[in-house]
Amino acid sequence: MARQWILASQKGFEASLQYHDNLPVPSATDLGPNSVLVKLHAASLNYREIQIADPNGLNGPIQTPLIPGCDGAGTVLAVGPSVTGFHPGDRVITYPAPDLASSRGDDAPASLADVSTMLGQGATGTLRSVGVFADTAFVHAPVSLDWLSAAALPCNWTTAWNVLFGVEGKIAKPGSWVLVQGTGGVSVAVLQLALAAGATVVATTSTAAKETRLKTIGAAHTVNYGDNPDTWGQLARGLTPGGRGFDIVVDVGGNQTLPQSLAAVRIDGLVAMVGAVGDMAAAPVPLFAVFMHTCIVRGVLCGSRAQLKQVVQYIDKKGIQPVVDDVVFELAEAKDAYRRLNEKKHFAKVVIRVDHPEAEG
Incomplete structure (x- = not known):
């Protein structure tokens, strides 16, 4: 029997998430031409899941009920008659924007319009044990990773x-300096990829324990933004050669952190805006502020299916083991996983084992 979570409304995840088990497994004989039936072994959460469930979130209204989640890893059970890229038994991970890949190809970048059709928002997502997806919702998983790491x-x-290699002339390489904010999933992923590319990484955090862990996984320096709320950008800049600033700054906080990101970036450097986990009440930062910093500010909404394939190949080539949170949840505990993410108690990616422990293999 199948199991799944439903986002029944947008009244916040505590009130809106509902767990269902003993459901019939979808039939392989009823697949559409371009459909894939997948047994999911693991999933992971993004901050977008919190926002989607929130009536005041940035993602706006969605059509509920809906299975949430856009990240997952599993095994192909069956494919539709027109599917050529996958076969039963293949190990796969999800690509969050299958409609984008179907309509505009694997190289197409995501826009705001595409966000509304992503898995877990406009299409049924990954917090389930078995599901039918479009074939463009998957790429082959890294051969070097287990299910939990792959689902991250x-x-x-x-x-x-996309942040580190998505702009010609602004890529991470030996000699580059990269600044990441906090210890969430994107920041830790950037840290690990930048290190593999030979860059030097500085990370901000608010606790001594996380400073220690960031250094353990390769951060050259850390800056405590809790102790230096109005100066951490300049303090981080001072760690770069000659105080020149960073080649790439990854901003995850939005209006709350952008002024510090601009203070940290070098002339002609790149500030990548990838999230809005900071204080939503913070005063908006006018675009004119960039004029005073002589830099590029680029919004990044995930990336293309081709870029996901590239990062899979790079992980296998470099032997990267993605860092995930120490606490692993079972599928039935997904609401607890949401709580851990919402309370920012995690380090890197919050992961969920979909198989029962005795079925893991």
């Missing part, structure tokens, strides 16, 4: 790849 890749690692 789709949204955050595609975003991280």
Whole structure:
């Protein structure tokens, strides 16, 4: 029997998430021409899941009920008659924007319009044990990773790849300095990819324990933004050679953190805006502020299906083991996973084991 979570409304995840088990498994004989039946072994959460469930979130209204989640990893059970890229037994991970890939190809970048059709928002998502998806909702999983690590890749690692390698002439390489904010999924993914590319990474955080862990996984320096709320950008800049500033700054906080990101970036450097996990009441930062910093500010909404394939290949080539949170949840505990993410108690990616422990293999 199948199991799944339903987002029944947008009244916040505590009130809106509902768990269902003992459901019939979809039939392989009823697949559409371009459909894939997949047994999911693991999933992971993004901050977007919190926002989608929130009536005041940035993602806006959606059609409920809906299965949430856009990140997952599993095994192909069956494919439709027109599917050529996958076969039963293949190990796969999800690509969060299958409609984008179907309509405009694997190289197409995501826009705001595409966000509304992503898995877990406009299409049924990954918080379930078995599901039918479009074939463009998958790429082959890295051969070097287990299910939990593989499930951490789709949204955050595609975003991280897009940040570091998505703009010609502004790529991470030996000699580059990269600044990441906090210890969430995107920031840790950027840290790991940038290190593999030979860059030097500085990370901000608010606790001594997380500073220690960031250094353990490769951060050259850390800056405590809790102790230096109005100066951490300049303090981080001072760590770069000659105080020149960072080649790439990854901004996850939005209006709350953007002024510090601009203070940290070097002349002609790149500020990548990838999230809005900061204080939503913070005063908006006018675009004119960029005029005073002589830099590029680029919004990044995940990335293309081709970029996800590239990061998969890079992980296998470089032997990267994605860092995930120490606490692993079972599918039935997904609401607890939401709580951990919402309370910012996690480090890197919050992951969920979909198989029962005795079925893991």
